[in-house]
Every structure is written in C-alpha cells, then in structure tokens.
Amino acid sequence: MAELRRQPARQQSPAGRPPFHTWAFPDGTLWTEFFRSESGYVLRFPDLADFEVSADGSTVTCFPAPEVPEATSQHLYLNQVLPLVLSKRGKLVFHASAVEVAGGAVVFAAESGRGKSTLAASFAVSGYRFLTDDGLVVEPTAGGHEVLPSHPSIRLWADSEEALIAPRVDRAAALSYTSKSRFLAGEDVRFCDQPRPLRRVYFLGDGSAEVIQFQPLRAAEALVEWVKHSFLLDVEERPRLASHFDQVARLASQPIHYRLDYPRRFEDLASVGQAIVDHAREEIAAA
Amino acid sequence: MRLADRLSIPPEVMTRTVGEETVILDLATGTYFGLDPVGARIWELVGEGKSLGEVCEQMLEEYEVSREELEGDVLRLAEELAGRGLVRLG
Numbered sequence: 001m002a003e004l005r006r007q008p009a010r011q012q013s014p015a016g017r018p019p020f021h022t023w024a025f026p027d028g029t030l031w032t033e034f035f036r037s038e039s040g041y042v043l044r045f046p047d048l049a050d051f052e053v054s055a056d057g058s059t060v061t062c063f064p065a066p067e068v069p070e071a072t073s074q075h076l077y078l079n080q081v082l083p084l085v086l087s088k089r090g091k092l093v094f095h096a097s098a099v100e101v102a103g104g105a106v107v108f109a110a111e112s113g114r115g116k117s118t119l120a121a122s123f124a125v126s127g128y129r130f131l132t133d134d135g136l137v138v139e140p141t142a143g144g145h146e147v148l149p150s151h152p153s154i155r156l157w158a159d160s161e162e163a164l165i166a167p168r169v170d171r172a173a174a175l176s177y178t179s180k181s182r183f184l185a186g187e188d189v190r191f192c193d194q195p196r197p198l199r200r201v202y203f204l205g206d207g208s209a210e211v212i213q214f215q216p217l218r219a220a221e222a223l224v225e226w227v228k229h230s231f232l233l234d235v236e237e238r239p240r241l242a243s244h245f246d247q248v249a250r251l252a253s254q255p256i257h258y259r260l261d262y263p264r265r266f267e268d269l270a271s272v273g274q275a276i277v278d279h280a281r282e283e284i285a286a287a
Numbered sequence: 288m289r290l291a292d293r294l295s296i297p298p299e300v301m302t303r304t305v306g307e308e309t310v311i312l313d314l315a316t317g318t319y320f321g322l323d324p325v326g327a328r329i330w331e332l333v334g335e336g337k338s339l340g341e342v343c344e345q346m347l348e349e350y351e352v353s354r355e356e357l358e359g360d361v362l363r364l365a366e367e368l369a370g371r372g373l374v375r376l377g
Contacts, residue, residue: 220308224319227312241314242301249303249310 004077005061012050012065015042021235026113032080034233041233043081049073051081053233057088071173075182078151083135083231088240092247093231096136096201098147099123100192104199105131105147106280108260109229114204115264118160119276121189122269125164128277129192130154130185135231138198138251145198145251152185152193163266165189198256200280203229205261212262212275222257223249288366290340290358294333294374302330311373318371325350329361333374339365 021034035042040055048068052061060081064073083093096109097120108116117133124130132150139146153172156165157180165183172182185191203217203225217225226248234240258279262272300313309327311320322330328349332342343358350357368374 218308219305220310220321223303223305223310224312224321227314227319228317232314235315236299238299245301245303245312245314249305253305 003059005059006070006073007061007063009064009066009068010050012044012046015044019044043084045076045080049076051077053081053085053088057085057233060085069173069175072175075172075175079135079155083137084233086137087231087244088233090240090243092138092244092251094136094138094226095134095229095231097133098131098136098196100129100131100196101199101277101280103196104280105196106199106276107136107147107201108204109136109201109225110204111229114206116204117154117156118164118269119204119273121154121156121160121164121183122273124154124185124189124191125166126270126273127190129190131192131196139195140247140250141197143197144254146195147198148195149191149193152191153182154185154189155180155182159266163269198254201257202260202276203257205259207261207264209261210263212272213260214279215259216255217257217259219253219255219257223252225257226252288339288362288369288376290343290362291338292365292376293336293338294365294369294376296334296374297372300373311368313373316372318373320368320371320373325360326364329364330368333365 015035017035019033019035022030023032024030030046033044035044037052041053043051043053047065049065050063060077062073062077087093094109095111096107097116098105098107099120108119110116120130120133131147133154135150137148137150139148161181166188169188170184170186172184183189230244230248232244299315300311302309302311304327307324309322309330311322328346329342332345337345339361343361346357347354365374369376
C-alpha cells in the first residue's frame with residue numbers, strides 16, 4: 001500500500017493548468033480532476049481534498065479542504081486514490097466487487113449504480129464472504145489469476161442497507177459528500193481476508209432483463225469490458241497503457257466471463273444469489 | 288476514401304489479439320473496435336504502410352473473394368476506422 005501523509009486543511013487554489021483527465025458523474029457534475037505536477041500528479045476532488053501522488057506512486061499526500069472531516073479524506077483515499085495509485089504501480093485494478101464461492105473468487109464488474117456492492121453485500125449476509133466491494137485487485141499467478149482482499153467494509157445506499165443490513169452491524173463515520181453508509185465487516189457481514197483464485201467474472205447489465213440472464217462473452221468482448229472498468233491513473237502514459245492492455249488481454253482470454261442481468265428487486269436478491277452460485281459452481285467444479 | 292489512399296495509425300492507438308479477434312483501442316478517448324480475422328489482416332497490412340489498393344492486391348492472393356467485394360469491404364472498414372479516429376489519412 002502507498003504511504004499516506006496527511007497535511008493540514010487548505011483552500012483549493014486554481015491549478016494554473018488544465019487537467020489532463022477528468023471524471024464526471026453521469027449528470028455531468030465534476031468528480032475528479034487529474035493534473036500533472038513537478039513531482040508527479042495531483043488528484044483534485046472539488047471542495048473535498050487534493051491528493052499529491054509521487055511520480056512512482058510510492059507516496060500520497062492528502063490536503064483536505066477546510067472543514068472536511070478526516071473520515072471523508074480517508075474514504076476518498078481508500079476508494080478512489082489508492083486504486084489509481086496501485087494502477088500506476090502496475091497492478092490490475094477494476095471497478096468491481098468480489099465474493100468467495102466454494103473457495104474461488106466470483107467477480108461482479110459494473111459502473112457505479114448497477115448494484116455490484118449490493119450484490120456483494122447480499123452474499124456477505126447469506127453465509128458467503130466478500131473480498132472487496134470495489135477497487136478489485138487481480139494478480140496473475142502460475143495457473144491463472146487471483147483476487148486480493150481489500151478494505152473490510154461495504155458501502156451501500158439507504159435502500160440496500162434497509163434490505164440487507166441488520167441494525168447491529170457496525171458502520172464507519174458518515175461522509176460529507178455522499179449519503180452512502182459504510183458497513184464494517186464482522187459476524188453479520190463476513191469478509192474473506194485471503195486471496196482467492198479467480199473463477200468467474202460477471203459484467204452487470206442495466207437491470208432491464210425480466211428474468212436472470214447469463215450470456216457468455218467472447219475474449220474480445222471481455223477485453224473491452226475489462227478495459228472500460230479499469231482504474232488508470234495516467235491515461236496518457238503509453239508504456240503503462242500498453243502493459244495494462246497486455247495484462248488485461250491475458251485475463252480476458254480465460255473462458256470465465258459472462259454478461260449478467262437481472263431485475264433489480266430486493267425481494268429477488270436471494271434467488272439471484274442462488275442462481276449465481278449454481279452457475280459459478282459449474283466453473284469451479286470444472287477447475 | 289479511395290484505393291490510392293494510405294492510412295497511418297496514431298501512436299496512441301493499440302491493438303491486441305485475443306482468441307480469433309483483434310481489439311483496437313484508444314485508451315485516451317475510450318474508443319474500442321473489434322476486428323474479425325479478415326479485418327485484422329486488413330489492419331495489419333494498413334499498418335505496414337500499404338495503400339488500400341495494395342492491401343486489396345495482397346489479400347486477393349490470400350483469400351478467395353471477388354475484387355469488387357473485397358475493395359468494397361476494405362473501403363468501408365477504412366472509413367469506419369477513420370470516423371472513429373483509429374486511423375488517419377496519409
């Protein structure tokens with residue numbers, strides 16, 4: 001993990017140069033600006049915090065905006081900055097959650113709002129364990145790939161919380177920029193703290209399916225999906241992009257990728273989970 | 288687009304072959320394009336600096352296809368790739 005240094009709060013002064021990359025929400029609201037600096041990069045979350053990242057990704061310095069609680073900057077670091085920094089250091093990091101099924105990792109990759117955390121949480125409260133709720137780190141191994149565990153917490157919107165999480169589950173401090181709550185792993189929300197071999201990958205659809213659907217993906221389709229869901233700090237660094245593309249192509253060439261869609265109804269989550277387990281077990285049994 | 292045209296592949300555009308398909312990717316713009324084996328061969332010959340007409344001549348030796356059909360396919364693919372910024376004229 002990169003070393004995080006905290007500095008006192010400061011106003012976000014104009015950067016003096018245009019960002020080389022930005023992230024925005026679907027409604028166009030700016031979420032993150034990526035700037036180059038003399039020593040590396042600056043990641044700016046408007047009105048929340050600046051994170052200075054060294055050129056090699058080994059150190060991160062946080063400058064929270066005034067009156068932003070430490071819990072917020074810590075959360076931004078864990079969920080947004082750290083995955084980007086790991087990508088800079090050559091790791092494969094994706095917008096995806098993962099759970100353990102029969103000793104293997106089952107991954108749910110999706111853009112924000114498609115239910116990957118809700119799905120992971122539904123497994124974690126039903127006798128399975130989750131490996132991550134986002135910022136999935138995948139490492140190549142001699143026989144394939146493995147999924148690394150990340151922070152033992154799950155972030156959920158209030159409707160998912162109400163449907164899945166018992167009132168006694170510990171929650172982290174509230175955040176200033178989102179109404180999502182973060183629930184800490186424990187006896188009720190079970191976490192797997194060891195790497196697990198990657199067995200199945202499901203790219204989540206938009207919820208328009210009337211019944212649960214599994215559709216196998218060709219390697220080229222899986223490659224495009226993985227690339228779309230990648231964390232990448234520097235989208236202009238050609239050697240790193242080339243190596244990322246190579247790594248993802250090797251991952252995508254494994255015949256374990258599916259598109260998964262299902263109606264987004266909380267009352268159906270248990271049956272959706274069982275269908276996924278049955279589907280994933282076929283692959284795990286074959287492995 | 289004409290058969291006499293030569294195309295260049297911008298440096299930020301990369302390709303990888305997985306299974307029997309080739310994926311062209313411009314990560315900076317998030318543009319993707321998938322090619323079947325025939326499309327991948329056209330892409331390879333374009334990358335060698337051949338004009339579209341020279342691409343067709345080479346492929347007529349390699350595939351059982353009519354000249355008319357092949358030239359139409361090559362021009363259509365070239366125009367589609369150019370439209371997506373994955374190749375440039377000249």
